Amino acid sequence: QKEVEQDPGPLSVPEGAIVSLNCTYSNSAFQYFMWYRQYSRKGPELLMYTYSSGNKEDGRFTAQVDKSSKYISLFIRDSQPSDSATYLCAIGDYKLSFGAGTTVTVRA
């Protein structure tokens, strides 16, 4: 069993829709939860970073962590074509384990 499982997608949504991305993890000791965005042929870049359970909001992006269920989510509101990218969840501490990524396409 992989340490981090991510819904594979791909997802295609119309502009303005809400995008929902999810990951589950197996190691209850994990404390740090991150979402990265990766554009084609680029390195991943940090999008959201949370520590412990709860919600964190940054503009159109909301990250949720439910440690009791070992489940994390990323929501993108009012999605834009510029949000089209691959989104990777990452969980761990000094060593991060990554999900396989979900490719999102926002159609204008």
Add this chain to the structure above:
Amino acid sequence: DAGITQSPRHKVTETGTPVTLRCHQTENHRYMYWYRQDPGHGLRLIHYSYGVKDTDKGEVSDGYSVSRSKTEDFLLTLESATSSQTSVYFCAISEDRVLYFGPGTRLTVT
């Protein structure tokens, strides 16, 4: 971009040849990492370093070695390249547990 550069950015090599990829950082970070990225697998950790001459294995370390003789440089060596090592290789540094990635090296082993 966290001051990370990788070289070369692209490389094509033949099976059985040794290959060294270089990661250079300008901000004196203690932790450095090498990941590979393949379709369907996401990013997988190869090796990481927590200081000069201090390194440890990740989940996919077979066939790879690393060295770190200076804080700013972290080298990844494929001793004898195989086709299964065709991949995109990313170097990263850690700052407060957040990873910041370099631009990547696209390696093709023919």
